[in-house]
Amino acid sequence: xxxxxxxxxxxxxxxxxxxxxxxxxxxxxxxxxxxxxxxxxxxxxxxxxxxxxxxxxxxxxxxxxxxxxxxxxxxxxxxxxxxxxxxxxxxxxxxxxxxxxxxxxxxxxxxxxxxxxxxxxxxxxxxxxxxxxxxxxxxxxxxxxxxxxxxxxxxxxxxxxxxxxxxxxxxxxxxxxxxxxxxxxxxxxxxxxxxxxxxxxxxxxxxxxxxxxxxxxxxxxxxxxxxxxxxxxxxxxxxxxxxxxxxxxxxxxxxxxxxxxxxxx
Amino acid sequence: xxxxxxxxxxxxxxxxxxxxxxxxxxxxxxxxxxxxxxxxxxxxxxxxxxxxxxxxxxxxxxxxxxxxxxxxxxxxxxxxxxxxxxxxxxxxxxxxxxxxxxxxxxx
Numbered sequence: 001x002x003x004x005x006x007x008x009x010x011x012x013x014x015x016x017x018x019x020x021x022x023x024x025x026x027x028x029x030x031x032x033x034x035x036x037x038x039x040x041x042x043x044x045x046x047x048x049x050x051x052x053x054x055x056x057x058x059x060x061x062x063x064x065x066x067x068x069x070x071x072x073x074x075x076x077x078x079x080x081x082x083x084x085x086x087x088x089x090x091x092x093x094x095x096x097x098x099x100x101x102x103x104x105x106x107x108x109x110x111x112x113x114x115x116x117x118x119x120x121x122x123x124x125x126x127x128x129x130x131x132x133x134x135x136x137x138x139x140x141x142x143x144x145x146x147x148x149x150x151x152x153x154x155x156x157x158x159x160x161x162x163x164x165x166x167x168x169x170x171x172x173x174x175x176x177x178x179x180x181x182x183x184x185x186x187x188x189x190x191x192x193x194x195x196x197x198x199x200x201x202x203x204x205x206x207x208x209x210x211x212x213x214x215x216x217x218x219x220x221x222x223x224x225x226x227x228x229x230x231x232x233x234x235x236x237x238x239x240x241x242x243x244x245x246x247x248x249x250x251x252x253x254x255x256x257x258x259x260x261x262x263x264x265x
Numbered sequence: 266x267x268x269x270x271x272x273x274x275x276x277x278x279x280x281x282x283x284x285x286x287x288x289x290x291x292x293x294x295x296x297x298x299x300x301x302x303x304x305x306x307x308x309x310x311x312x313x314x315x316x317x318x319x320x321x322x323x324x325x326x327x328x329x330x331x332x333x334x335x336x337x338x339x340x341x342x343x344x345x346x347x348x349x350x351x352x353x354x355x356x357x358x359x360x361x362x363x364x365x366x367x368x369x370x371x372x
Contacts, residue, residue, distance in 0.1 A: 017354035039268060042275070049279035054317075059278065069266065069274050073281075080282045082313050087289035089306035091298060094290050102294065106287035111317070118310055191365055194337060195358055197321035198344050202357035204314040205348040216308035217315035224319040228329050236316050243312025244305045251304065 011163020030179020
């Protein structure tokens, strides 16, 4: 099999389990859109244009209570700011790709695709550094591995990312359609919406194996509750920023402790 | 809201969401990130998902409801334990849903 296809299919495979949470999320979006008075074709189109569950849910929730376009746009817009952070953290890995690839991957950059793709990027960067000990740092810089002549590893991880993103995109479109068509037949007391926080829990535990990331997560979670009263979902963004600062602080403290211990020996 | 203004709203939110996603991997792609920013990047995913978890579980209609009498809180806790030990997404979601169903029957 072609190496590109291997990477692509690996991305699809690793993203697949998450679809158990994405499916009800998309269905809820479809159901809620109809309930808020959106025509079916527009509800389906929204999943392709916006392609963000959180933003779409906020839009239909606010539509349902009769909010105007300006507050809806502002709230949904601020809710998406975290994607800038995802974009920052992926920047080094995709810098070498042609623009059409970056446009495509940007469109597919969702919470769940990001979480899986970043695990792959970070894991393999570590592996590349370990396997070629004598190589100057420039050759093993993330993203540059595929372009350098005679480099040890050809970087095809964007195909992995594409596999993650496309899998999620397809589930999202299909699940919205299922919600639109069959939504009315699903009993309201079935807790299918609970699968959404469960997906986030599963992803979170994959991401907090390091002490500094645990600190970042704990502070961000606490921050989200303390800042919940802020309007337009500003609290979520504020909480994430607080978490980043806690992670940086934890890293710095750990380094200082280690240096102090080494100095005392 | 009319269908046309609704469509415009969706296109607007979609455009903004895309610009966020494209911002650093497209618009400012030629700039190298400073080391301090790159160090912070390591924590973006855990911080984001922790904040999303906390709001999905404990915030309803903009208000914090810790709900220790709610079956959802305990089902989420059970799911988190399973997630931590198995690192398996499907096991986590299925256990969480089953736990919620059982807890609702008991409580």
